[in-house]
Amino acid sequence: xxxxxxxxxxxxxxxxxxxxxxxxxxxxxxxxxxxxxxxxxxxxxxxxxxxxxxxxxxxxxxxxxxxxxxxxxxxxxxxxxxxxxxxxxxxxxxxxxxxxxxxxxxxxxxxxxxxxxxxxxxxxxxxxxxxxxxxxxxxxxxxxxxxxxxxxxxxxxxxxxxxxxxxxxxxxxxxxxxxxxxxxxxxxxxxxxxxxxxxxxxxxxxxxxxxxxxxxxxxxxxxxxxxxxxxxxxxxxxxxxxxxxxxxxxxxxxxxxxxxxxxxxxxxxxxxxxxxxxxxxxxxxxxxxxxxxx
Numbered sequence: 001x002x003x004x005x006x007x008x009x010x011x012x013x014x015x016x017x018x019x020x021x022x023x024x025x026x027x028x029x030x031x032x033x034x035x036x037x038x039x040x041x042x043x044x045x046x047x048x049x050x051x052x053x054x055x056x057x058x059x060x061x062x063x064x065x066x067x068x069x070x071x072x073x074x075x076x077x078x079x080x081x082x083x084x085x086x087x088x089x090x091x092x093x094x095x096x097x098x099x100x101x102x103x104x105x106x107x108x109x110x111x112x113x114x115x116x117x118x119x120x121x122x123x124x125x126x127x128x129x130x131x132x133x134x135x136x137x138x139x140x141x142x143x144x145x146x147x148x149x150x151x152x153x154x155x156x157x158x159x160x161x162x163x164x165x166x167x168x169x170x171x172x173x174x175x176x177x178x179x180x181x182x183x184x185x186x187x188x189x190x191x192x193x194x195x196x197x198x199x200x201x202x203x204x205x206x207x208x209x210x211x212x213x214x215x216x217x218x219x220x221x222x223x224x225x226x227x228x229x230x231x232x233x234x235x236x237x238x239x240x241x242x243x244x245x246x247x248x249x250x251x252x253x254x255x256x257x258x259x260x261x262x263x264x265x266x267x268x269x270x271x272x273x274x275x276x277x278x279x280x281x282x283x284x285x286x287x288x289x290x291x292x293x294x
Contacts, residue, residue, distance in 0.1 A: 010034075010069050011288045012115075014060060015077040015125060015280035018096050018152060019045055021059045022277050025069050026285035031136045033278045039063045040277075045096035052100055057112040064113070073119030074109065075288055077128035077280035079153075084122040123284045126155020127166040129247050129273070131283030134159035138245045138271040146241035147273075148232075150250035154183040158239055164283070167235075174231055182227050185250065191220050208253035221256040228257075229264035236268055247273040 013033070014023035025037040041059040044051050060074070079097075081090040087106025091097040110117040123131075130139075130147030139145035139159065148169070149155035156169035170180035181187060185203045192200050192207060196216045200206050211217040236244070244265070246254065251272055262270050273279060 010071050011285040012060060012063060012071040012074045013076070013281045013285040014056070014074070015128070015277065015284065016056070016079060017043075018079070019043060021056050022281065023059050023063045024278075024281055025063060025067055025071060026075075026282060028285070028289065031282065033281050034067070034069065037063050037067045037069070038278075039066070047099065049099040049103060052097060053103075053105075053108055053112070057109060060109070060113055071115075073121065073288055074113065074115050075121045075123065075284040076105075077125040077284040078105075078122050079125050082122065082124070084124065087117075087120065087122055121284075121287055123287050124155075124157075124166050125280055126153070127157045127164055128280040128283035129155070130157035130245065130279075131159060131162075131164035131286055132275055132279035132281065133245045133247060133273050133283075134164055135162055135286055136282050137275040137279055138273055139243055142242035142269075144239070144241045145243050145245055146236065146239055147245040147247060148183075149248040150183060150246065151248035152185050154180045155248070158241065162286075169231075169235065172231075174227075179231060183224075183231070188220060188224070188250075191223070192216065195219065204250050204253055208256055211256055218256075221253070222260070225257040225260045225264065229261055232265060236265065241268065243269040243271055245271050245273055247279065 009028040011026045013026045014021055020040060020042050022040045024033040024039065026033055039059055039062050041055055043055040083090055088102065088104050089097060089100045092101050106117050106120045109120055126149045129149055133139050133147060134145045143161060145159040147157050154170040156167040157164050158167055172179045174182055188204050188207055189200050207217050207220065211221065254272055275282065
């Protein structure tokens, strides 16, 4: 039986990014984040464990102190590799969060925030983002949704009746490497260097700004569209989703690839994510309902 605290259905939730944390309180009655609780803080992800954990806990405490809303627990959308069941970081070799490798994040946050350890849950960040869009965003009117996140990494998940599972397409073999190497920011940066001999200081955003007059930029977006449509074709056929949702920062340059992608992938509706940074917060928080019903 859930106690009075759990019955409140409000959940403190956060998304751990590569250089920041975004947090807020999720109201499961509405399926959205209480806008007045949304808080963002910068994190020195290459710093010491104390610096990283202090930034996380400080942001979460700020959300709680600025709201009179009681929470039933805490959920976090975390990048991998991570032991989501036990709350232990396995991030290593990714130039971020190295100093917390092997640490029990659940136990730390339980002590720092005064929340019972068993009420602190973790979910993959890409899965959380796509789950949020499937529940309350671009995919909410569809039964089966496939989602991809295009950013510093290539994430993927599949939702059926609002049950969302990570697909891990990023680790699939593609061409001479894996999909993550072709559908992430570093591919754009590397390809621009190969074709132009120049470096991009601001990734895909800078490349998109060049596209009006730069033929190399246009070629790169064409290649990206060809590669992505080729990669997705067999997976769409396998999972047969009602819609494909595209999330992540690269989606901000969608005008340079989405029309062509829709033309090449004409068997499925393709939608851009609607919820922005709220999506992973909602998706992470949604797993707490399983705790409530246990």
